[in-house]
Amino acid sequence: MSGIAGKGPLKAIRWIEHVAVVDVAGDIDLNTSPEFQQGLLRVLDLRPGKLVVNLSGVMYMDSSGVASLVKMLSRARRTGAAMCLASMTDRVRDIFEITRLDRVFDIYPTEQEALASA
Amino acid sequence: MKLSPGSPIRMTVLSVPSHLPVVRAAVEKVCELAGVDEQAIGGVVLSVDEAMTNIIRHAYDGRGDQPIEIELSVTDSADDAPRLRICLRDFGRNVAPAEIRSRELDDVRPGGLGVHIMQECMDSVTYEPAEGGGTRLTLTKRIVAQEELLP
Numbered sequence: 049m050s051g052i053a054g055k056g057p058l059k060a061i062r063w064i065e066h067v068a069v070v071d072v073a074g075d076i077d078l079n080t081s082p083e084f085q086q087g088l089l090r091v092l093d094l095r096p097g098k099l100v101v102n103l104s105g106v107m108y109m110d111s112s113g114v115a116s117l118v119k120m121l122s123r124a125r126r127t128g129a130a131m132c133l134a135s136m137t138d139r140v141r142d143i144f145e146i147t148r149l150d151r152v153f154d155i156y157p158t159e160q161e162a163l164a165s166a
Numbered sequence: 167m168k169l170s171p172g173s174p175i176r177m178t179v180l181s182v183p184s185h186l187p188v189v190r191a192a193v194e195k196v197c198e199l200a201g202v203d204e205q206a207i208g209g210v211v212l213s214v215d216e217a218m219t220n221i222i223r224h225a226y227d228g229r230g231d232q233p234i235e236i237e238l239s240v241t242d243s244a245d246d247a248p249r250l251r252i253c254l255r256d257f258g259r260n261v262a263p264a265e266i267r268s269r270e271l272d273d274v275r276p277g278g279l280g281v282h283i284m285q286e287c288m289d290s291v292t293y294e295p296a297e298g299g300g301t302r303l304t305l306t307k308r309i310v311a312q313e314e315l316l317p
């Protein structure tokens with residue numbers, strides 16, 4: 049597991065039984081989204097039952113970041129893993145609403161609520 | 167200090183993704199100086215970021231050594247509210263409108279969101295071929311007077 053977190057936007061990975069919680073921080077844009085996507089892909093390769101992406105440390109995200117998450121959602125569904133997003137800042141929430149992807153992702157106000165979801 | 171009509175701010179950046187945060191910070195500051203309301207600033211910044219991303223990806227095919235000229239100004243006329251006007255000019259290949267058009271949002275897949283975001287957040291989005299090659303994209307946003315925002 050070492051080597052996935054710490055570099056780039058993925059700051060930490062915490063395991064709570066079969067759930068992988070990924071802490072993300074910084075701006076996710078054209079510059080950082082490849083590393084963001086690669087990191088999430090490596091977490092999904094570890095076959096968690098569920099992936100919670102904690103976005104509380106992300107102050108800005110553009111469509112490159114959103115596209116990375118769409119790809120990961122598709123990948124998670126193919127592998128049978130659940131995936132949800134938690135603790136979005138208002139500015140990040142805005143882009144999900146503008147693109148109507150707030151209807152596609154399971155989004156929770158807090159990590160605790162994301163963990164408690166089925 | 168306020169950004170007044172007739173005093174545009176111009177900058178040229180290279181088509182490098184790592185320059186995007188610098189452009190975003192500059193656009194945010196210009197929005198503040200121009201009097202764009204706080205609610206709208208995030209959308210303007212996002213729109214410029216999406217425009218830059220499209221230029222880097224499509225007009226310059228990811229090459230990082232190409233120029234992008236940005237001009238930010240406030241337009242004013244007697245019969246209309248002032249507007250923030252942002253022009254982005256590239257010197258790359260002209261991208262066919264079909265290539266950059268917004269996709270259907272119900273079609274959930276990565277990509278194709280940038281134009282939709284610009285159209286949603288800005289009052290106008292205009293692409294035109296630039297003289298001498300490349301494309302000029304003009305984005306405008308009406309500057310709402312503070313009293314209009316009050317409940």
